[in-house]
Every structure is written in C-alpha cells, then in structure tokens.
Amino acid sequence: MTSLPPLVPVREPLAPDERRRAARHLLLGGFGPEAQARLAGARVVVIGAGGLGSPALQYLAAAGVGTLGIVDDDVVAPSNLQRQILHGPADAERAKTASAADALRAQRGGGLTVVEHRLRLDTTNARDLLTGYDLVVDGSDTFATRYAVSDAAAALGMPVVWGTVLGWDGQVSVWWSAAPDGRAITYPDVFGPQPPEGDSCETVGVLGPACGAVGSALAVEAVKLLTGTGDVALGRLLVYDARTSAWDTIPLAAPEIAAVARPGGDAGPEDVRGAEAGTGPAGGAPPAPAGVGTPGTLAARLPDGVLVVDVGRLPANVPEGTLVVRADLEALAAGDLPAALADHPSDAPIVVVCERGLRSRGAATLLTDLGWSDVSPAGPLVLA
Structure with missing residues (x-):
C-alpha cells in the first residue's frame, strides 16, 4: 500500500469538543489527531446533491470536514427521494443546495461551514467555482459537467474523486493531473473525448442503496486524500455490481485509453458511464426495435391498431x-x-x-x- 502525501496541512489544532466527537477516528491506527485536524481544515466541493452527493456529503460532514461546498441547480422532486437521502418529502420543490445545507448543519451541529452554489457548473464557471477548495467530489449526472470539472481541476492541479451509478452498477476512481511520482491521470485519459449524452437513471432506473454504496466510497477516497492515509484509487477503477455485491478493481495507466474503453468509444465494464447528481449517462443511441424502424425514422406503415x-x-x-x-x-x-x-x-x-x-x-x-x-x-x- 502506497499512501500519497496529505493534501491538506494542519491549519489549527482540534478543539476539545471536536476531539470528543471524532473519538472513533482518533482510535484508528495510522489516523489520529493530526489526520482529524487536517479534515477540520479541509475545503471540499461536491458536484451534485443527489444520489451520490447525498451520502458523500453526509459522511464528509460527519467525518469532520470543515468546509463543504455544494453545487447543484436543481430542486427536490418526489422521485428523488428513493435515493437522495439528504432530502425529505417536506423539501419538495426546494433548491437541493438549500435542503442539503439544512440537513448537513442539523447533522453536524457545529464546526461546519456550508457554501451553497445554486447553479449548473459548466466550462464558463468551473474554474472559478473550484478555486479555493482543496478537493472536488464529482457526483454529477452529465458528460458535459464531468468534462468541465475534469478540465478545470486539471488546470488547477486539483484532485477529483469521481463516481457514477446507473442501474445496478457503479464506478469510482480518483483523477489528478498533478499527482506525485508520475501517477498523473485524468478522466479524459481513460474515457477519451466527450461523447454525446446517453442513458440516465431517468431512462433506465437506479437501485437506491447502490448510490449509498458508491457515495460512501467517494467519501472514503476523499478522506484518504485529505489526510494522507490509506491507498487512494488513483490509477485504479473500482467497479461495483449491486447484483452480487462485488467490487472489482481495474488498473489504469494514462494515456492508454484501451485499458477500460471498448471499440466504438463506449465505457468499460458494464458500460457504466454516468451518474445522476450521480446517476447518469451510459452510452450512445439504442438500436431500433425490430419491425419498427431505425433511429431517426419510424416505418410509415405502422401495425393496425397501434x-x-x-x-x-x-x-x-x-x-x-x-x-x-x-x-x-x-x-x-x-x-x-x-x-x-x-x-x-x-x-x-x-x-x-x-x-x-x-x-x-x-x-x-x-x-x-x-x-x-x-x-x-x-x-x-x-x-x-
């Protein structure tokens, strides 16, 4: 196991109440008060307060991260509640950033600064949004957002903890253009140029607890990066299958895109490129059903009674x-x-x-x- 240097310095010592709250962390071998103090001084921005952002934000707040930024332009809908556990029925039609911020402040009880960014991150604002944070957790639901995050983070030399869930399947990895020891690798290094948007949880569904498994894994990777503990998933793609509860690991080596990409540019194992505020796109246009027509056309002679x-x-x-x-x-x-x-x-x-x-x-x-x-x-x- 090879740990990376801590991403965050010890900005100030832990207060006694924070030490008491983090007692179970302080008992961990190889963690201790110094790592916890790094979390307290850390500034993390999470893209998406949905299926992946919800558990990631909750665990980062509970772990003791001092500042959490939330980027999301959406409002809470009833169909979100099956997996977006930061929100409840009373939050319907509220901005997800506001709902999430209230839930996190109530959970933490103090010592947490929450910054709401109620907007859609894109190529015009990504770098400004990420500037000032130590780390970005990307649980976004479109390729456009993912590539904008990747490009901005690469320009800033900032690590990205990335994840996606679609259907029963998920993926997690860490991208970092400025990683030490020749370990630099970015999202486009693995997945190639930005493709058209594809399937999402809205079109093919998603298992709610799978979002919890992958979102929690995002929080784990973030904590390890911030504190310099454990072996982060840099240069590895972690692939989760909720049907079997199995996690597989695929080694990555930039810029060898073929390590995970299949012919035609589709993503690797189970074709799980996507998330939605963590659950999102996963491929190109579907084949036309037999007897109906090709994409772009429908046979003029439809069956009787159709x-x-x-x-x-x-x-x-x-x-x-x-x-x-x-x-x-x-x-x-x-x-x-x-x-x-x-x-x-x-x-x-x-x-x-x-x-x-x-x-x-x-x-x-x-x-x-x-x-x-x-x-x-x-x-x-x-x-x-």
Whole structure:
C-alpha cells in the first residue's frame, strides 16, 4: 500500500469538543489527531446533491470536514427521494443546495461551514467555482459537467474523486493531473473525448442503496486524500455490481485509453458511464426495435391498431392519422395513465417514442410491467 502525501496541512489544532466527537477516528491506527485536524481544515466541493452527493456529503460532514461546498441547480422532486437521502418529502420543490445545507448543519451541529452554489457548473464557471477548495467530489449526472470539472481541476492541479451509478452498477476512481511520482491521470485519459449524452437513471432506473454504496466510497477516497492515509484509487477503477455485491478493481495507466474503453468509444465494464447528481449517462443511441424502424425514422406503415405513446420533452411528429398520446415518465411509474392509454387493449401494439430513444426504453419497460404485451421503444422522434 502506497499512501500519497496529505493534501491538506494542519491549519489549527482540534478543539476539545471536536476531539470528543471524532473519538472513533482518533482510535484508528495510522489516523489520529493530526489526520482529524487536517479534515477540520479541509475545503471540499461536491458536484451534485443527489444520489451520490447525498451520502458523500453526509459522511464528509460527519467525518469532520470543515468546509463543504455544494453545487447543484436543481430542486427536490418526489422521485428523488428513493435515493437522495439528504432530502425529505417536506423539501419538495426546494433548491437541493438549500435542503442539503439544512440537513448537513442539523447533522453536524457545529464546526461546519456550508457554501451553497445554486447553479449548473459548466466550462464558463468551473474554474472559478473550484478555486479555493482543496478537493472536488464529482457526483454529477452529465458528460458535459464531468468534462468541465475534469478540465478545470486539471488546470488547477486539483484532485477529483469521481463516481457514477446507473442501474445496478457503479464506478469510482480518483483523477489528478498533478499527482506525485508520475501517477498523473485524468478522466479524459481513460474515457477519451466527450461523447454525446446517453442513458440516465431517468431512462433506465437506479437501485437506491447502490448510490449509498458508491457515495460512501467517494467519501472514503476523499478522506484518504485529505489526510494522507490509506491507498487512494488513483490509477485504479473500482467497479461495483449491486447484483452480487462485488467490487472489482481495474488498473489504469494514462494515456492508454484501451485499458477500460471498448471499440466504438463506449465505457468499460458494464458500460457504466454516468451518474445522476450521480446517476447518469451510459452510452450512445439504442438500436431500433425490430419491425419498427431505425433511429431517426419510424416505418410509415405502422401495425393496425397501434398507439404511439410520446414520452419526449418535445412533441413528436407522427404520420397523419396515427393515434398518439403524450405521457410523462414519472406519471407512468405512478400508474397515472392518459385515458387513451388506459383504454388501449393489453394485447394491442404500442410504440413508444422520444427525442433520442432513451426515455422511450424506460417507458416501454414500465408499460410492459403494467400489462401490455406488445410494446416497442422506437428511436428518436423524427417519424416518417
């Protein structure tokens, strides 16, 4: 095991009440008061207060980190509560940064500074946002955000603890452009150029407790980096499979992208590139279902009696005379069905469409589970 030097200096000694609170840390071999004092002086920014950010923030606050920044532009929705454990039903429609900040302050009780950044991090603001922090924990849910974080952190020489969850699977690693001993490696070194956005938990689902497992692992990596204890996941990709509860380790060596990338640019094991505020994108456009059409088109001659269910964010253009109904994914999950869909015979065909063929796959799964036997997800919504 090779530890890295501590990322954070001892900025001031621990107060007696903080020593009492951290007693179980102080008993750890190789940890002790000095490591705890480094945590107390640490400044960590977490990207996303969702599925991964929630457990990461909670454990970092509980561990004794002195300053936590939270970056998120979203509000709390009921469908978040299955995994985003910082928020509760009473927080619906509140800014996630505010909800998370209140929960963390209540949890810690004192000695914690929380900085809310209610905005979406992008290439125009990333460097300014990260400046002044010691470490960034990236639990974001889009490739655009991940690459913006990576580029800004690389320019600042700042370590990134990164994670993602999609479906049953997760990944964790540490990126650091200024790592000592020739160990520098960044997110693009492994995953290559920025790809188009892909699947997310909104389109294929995510197991809530898997977010807890991966988010907790992010907090562990952050604590080790800040204090110079343990062996951080720099140069390693940790791959989690909730189906088996197994963690596998894949060694990485920049810039050998082939270490984890498959032909065509898709991600490595289980194709788990994504998170959502920790659960997010995981690949390219899906293949068209047999007999329906290719991405970008839908056969003009639809089966007799077909119902087109449009779950896109924009209305689809459908052949004239086609029976089409607009539906919301979360409403479908709740069993709140448009009348035309509820009245559609269970053995009659349904074709589900959306802009990019991603949401339609999730909707097709929901409709099949609700009892329809002939459901086909189509490609993007340009229907000819």
